[in-house]
Amino acid sequence: MALTFQQQLLRWFEKHQRDLPWRRDRDAYHIWVSEVMLQQTTVATVTPRFLRFLTRFPTIIDLAQADEQAVLLEWEGLGYYRRARNMHRAARMLAKLGSDLPDDPAVWSELPGVGRYILGAVLSQAFDRRLPIVEANSQRVLCRLFARRGDPAQGDVKKWLWQKAEEILPRRRVGDFNQALMELGATVCIPTAPRCDICPVARHCQAFQQGIQGEIPEKSARPAVEKVDEVAVVIRRGVKALLVQRPSVGRWSNMWEFPHVTLEKGQTHHAAALQLLNAFGLKADLGGEIMTIRHAVTRFRITMVCTEARYRSGTIGKIAYPDAKWLSPAEWHDYPVSTPQRKLANELAKDSRQLRLF
Numbered sequence: 001m002a003l004t005f006q007q008q009l010l011r012w013f014e015k016h017q018r019d020l021p022w023r024r025d026r027d028a029y030h031i032w033v034s035e036v037m038l039q040q041t042t043v044a045t046v047t048p049r050f051l052r053f054l055t056r057f058p059t060i061i062d063l064a065q066a067d068e069q070a071v072l073l074e075w076e077g078l079g080y081y082r083r084a085r086n087m088h089r090a091a092r093m094l095a096k097l098g099s100d101l102p103d104d105p106a107v108w109s110e111l112p113g114v115g116r117y118i119l120g121a122v123l124s125q126a127f128d129r130r131l132p133i134v135e136a137n138s139q140r141v142l143c144r145l146f147a148r149r150g151d152p153a154q155g156d157v158k159k160w161l162w163q164k165a166e167e168i169l170p171r172r173r174v175g176d177f178n179q180a181l182m183e184l185g186a187t188v189c190i191p192t193a194p195r196c197d198i199c200p201v202a203r204h205c206q207a208f209q210q211g212i213q214g215e216i217p218e219k220s221a222r223p224a225v226e227k228v229d230e231v232a233v234v235i236r237r238g239v240k241a242l243l244v245q246r247p248s249v250g251r252w253s254n255m256w257e258f259p260h261v262t263l264e265k266g267q268t269h270h271a272a273a274l275q276l277l278n279a280f281g282l283k284a285d286l287g288g289e290i291m292t293i294r295h296a297v298t299r300f301r302i303t304m305v306c307t308e309a310r311y312r313s314g315t316i317g318k319i320a321y322p323d324a325k326w327l328s329p330a331e332w333h334d335y336p337v338s339t340p341q342r343k344l345a346n347e348l349a350k351d352s353r354q355l356r357l358f
Contacts (some may be wrong), residue, residue: 013180020043032087043186060099066088139217
């Protein structure tokens with residue numbers, strides 16, 4: 001008797017799944033943390049950070065009782081920090097129910113940062129709830145399996161994907177099956193040059209049968225890349241430098257940084273730095289460039305020129321930041337900052353010569 005698609009996929013998963021730390025038990029808290037981390041972040045990046053996060057916050061109670069700044073600091077470098085803030089808020093809500101996470105879709109659906117994917121991923125893996133998941137890897141498998149054309153990000157295809165993901169769920173081992181779909185997409189049914197020759201379910205794949213697997217899924221044109229120029233100013237006052245906390249809304253909210261500003265059209269870095277100093281109500285002598293940092297955020301390609309300034313006078317007045325502090329290099333690592341800002345801090349702190357102005 002021929003094996004069904006579900007049986008073949010599960011049998012393959014048993015033999016070929018990667019040894020990942022969040023697969024070693026079915027603890028709902030561990031699964032939840034891993035799934036939030038894995039959204040828009042690679043497995044290679046997440047693996048060591050997952051273990052470190054659990055060492056710092058081993059239970060839902062530990063996470064709930066932590067200060068948000070401690071959570072952001074532990075999340076530093078993983079990006080998309082709203083995930084961490086939402087998880088922290090959700091942990092505080094869940095902790096009111098006890099130390100065991102609930103097997104209740106109604107509870108999870110009300111939590112910040114929990115959409116249909118996280119709901120299905122956690123409850124299917126931890127409690128074998130018959131709930132589907134759709135993410136980048138599984139949606140690619142589904143589109144090829146049924147030769148579905150169109151952009152998975154568009155409404156009609158997205159709706160179809162969730163319907164199909166639910167239709168093909170087995171009655172048992174739902175969590176394993178959902179993982180197997182993702183694993184197949186991550187290791188075999190990859191975006192380009194899919195490895196159809198070793199695919200365990202190739203005979204079920206309509207795109208493979210039609211020879212169009214390389215054309216599916218289709219993607220809409222990406223938004224044009226925008227270039228952004230910024231200047232960050234390390235304002236030194238003796239051995240300390242000024243760090244400011246970002247507002248509670250927008251990019252990198254509630255995190256800290258050496259003050260920076262986006263250049264206006266035609267504005268020089270020197271003029272922008274002076275504008276920033278004036279906004280703080282500070283007088284300072286601008287020094288030389290420390291380094292240039294290039295990074296990307298969504299469609300933006302950002303070039304941040306980092307320069308020094310020596311404080312002369314002035315008191316920080318009303319600024320568009322919740323808080324500002326003069327901090328020594330030894331204190332910088334106690335404050336959560338973005339990846340480009342951490343690069344700047346490390347460059348300043350690694351060599352005492354970098355701390356001298358002029």
